[in-house]
Amino acid sequence: MTRRSDFRELAAILLAWFDQNARVLPWRAPIGTKRDPYRVWLAEIMLQQTTVPHAAPYFEAFTRRWPTVEDLAAAQDEEVMRAWAGLGYYARARNLLKCAREVAARGGFPETSAGLRELPGIGPYTAGAIAAIAFGERAAAVDGNVDRVFARLLALKGEWAAEKKRIAAEVAALVPEERPGDFAEALMDLGATICTPTSPNCMICPLTGLCKARAEGRPAEYPVKPAKTAKPVRHGHAWVYVKKDKVWLVRRPPEGLLGGMLALPSGVWKEGAAQEPAPPSDADWQPAGEVRHVFTHFTLRLAVWRANVSNSPAGEGTWADPSEETGLPTVFAKALALATGGTVRRR
Template identity: 40%
Template sequence: MAKSPKCMVTTSRRPTRKLQAGSATRPSSADIEDLATPGVLAGPALAAAALRLGLLRWYDTHRRDLPWRFSATPGPEGREKRAYAVWVSEVMLQQTRVPVVVDYYSRWMARWPTVETLATATQEEVNEMWAGLGYYRRARFLLEGAKQIAEKGEFPSTASTLRQVRGIGDYTAGAIASIAFNEVTPLVDGNVVRVISRIFAIADNPKESSTVKKFWELAGQLVDPSRPGDFNQAMMELGATLCSKTKPGCSQCPVSSHCQALTLSHENPSIGVTDYPQVVPKAKPRRDFAAVCVVQIAQGLEQEMAAGKCNLFLLIKRPEEGLLAGLWEFPSVLVDESKTDSLNRRKEMDKYLKQLLDIDVKRESIVVLRKDIGQLVHIFSHIRLTMHVELMVLKIKGVVGQVCNKGQDSMKLKLVDESSIDSMGLTSGIRKVYNMVKAFKEKKLLDQSQIPTRKRSRRHE
């Protein structure tokens, strides 16, 4: 539990660095006593109290009405329900915008309203509900954490015990403990980093461990002892709205009188509030290339196949660890950038399908159609994946249902019909691939339907 804010005695200071010759300097580190700017308040404790009061008043008036912000009903059951709601919302909000999360959160809570109901779900059900949010490890950790909590029979109520749950780190533990259980404990996310770095004019690299530690220390000293959950939410709300990255609304900010970045910007035109926190360039994403083959097992007449009837699609389950773990996708194989031409891609795909299904495409099936559809670029946090997409329509010689049973691991293969694939929770990248193929087939069907019409019109001319 964080201690209540108090005046800290600083015996030494880290050196400041100059922005440019003759300009004002900005501090590279800060303490809570820096809140006590001359002529504003008598001391750091009073300054922190005034900041809390101003921020909480603003939050009470201006906070957004969000479905996970509700008062817990009295008693342990009410607090646990609140804790579960905070947990789900905070995990969803990581790397995702609020407007997107609202709909996902509402659907999730309608399906699994308590941690106990979530614990009974399968990973595949959770993945389907999560599809489109990205960063699928979050969904896996939510399910694993729910099973862990349900097994113990009690929702952890302190930040220290919450951190023992699978997938719950310092930030999420602080959010749940303070908001649901009123523990006086801080939290630090990107929004809080931005607010604190501007209040204290912290110019250090926000990604460095020493700077991160400083943010946690300051957040712990600032958190309101009587309303820790509301204060933490107010800090995040301020960072998400008024104290934005590029266009901060300093004139409406409830703590602008405490903001040293704003003070420095008034003193020196070369310094801007948006200089804080320091912008750290992102590493360039790795460039990967993949051959993706939408394998359609055709059954029935050619007209039925073209209309999308009696078609089955082959899906592969990804490994349980790594990128997009445990999710379903079309057959996909990574290729070197120098081998992304059609011939090399098809060689690699044929090899992969033979290994996967133990069938020889050329010998054990009739290739009705094999067509390059195009390419898509899908961006992950650290990978720029270029997918070269082809459609391969096969007629299997033998029993179609035996296709998946012949593979090395039939549990990782399945055939689904077109109506099922339309409603499946595919990842956004795979959904793009499917939509591209679907658009190609629709155009092909349209072109075929127009050929007889043109012939008949010539006869009547």
């Protein structure tokens, strides 16, 4: 464990840097002013494994449409899933609604990290971030930025899972009594703007004098992470029923990949060789091309088919205007654009 004296000035240095260099972001408020727990929570959920530029317009749309947690709790599931389309990791949206309803029922957010941790979709990082930023608790918020910053500060070379545990302990010990939320955001801003993954700008880093990786001269070589396994390829087919200017959309089952989302009819996607096309019903199916889409743990090659019909297919579904439809996950938006000659609509 690092001796506390090594880093005893770290928080003060970082906060002074933050006072001059804090990013201005939609979910933030001027330093020293009170933060709305609902907005902090919503932003933290949207930002899980998601970049700031990607999440920002969704945050604006959600807070405009549902200004309070009670508003969101009263929303229809389908409306929230539609509004989340394109943001990814759709279990977040499902948990977002569960969480909003629990919070509305209990009359507000828990005000401690331990209490927040009990809510769906709130893990160790998010609980710490909300507790520190919205409630001023002396809690640590260790995200990917903070892991990287401390891997470099300490020049950690060991097994990554073990090093992350050590980092969590180090950061927890360094959170100041005053301004714990600013400390959390300062570390994230430092990681996002200076101590970046591939080319850290040590020349302007306020912590350069404390950084062991910098002293070694090779900061970009940290953190040392295990090699990732190759993605397999899965093949599938998607079926675009066209009736006049409308297309047939279905809703996916509530759990699993793209769970609860609007979708094109699409069979099971299998690893290995391309499958024989097996349309859900007979029609004059014409090939529209292939969509390649990369998911977290596999690559999909989706053959897209189109047929003009005059009646609705069997089963649950709705006719939608493809030029106006914004509720589809990206893979289906791409497939639909291919079949209809349109473009992928995104906010």
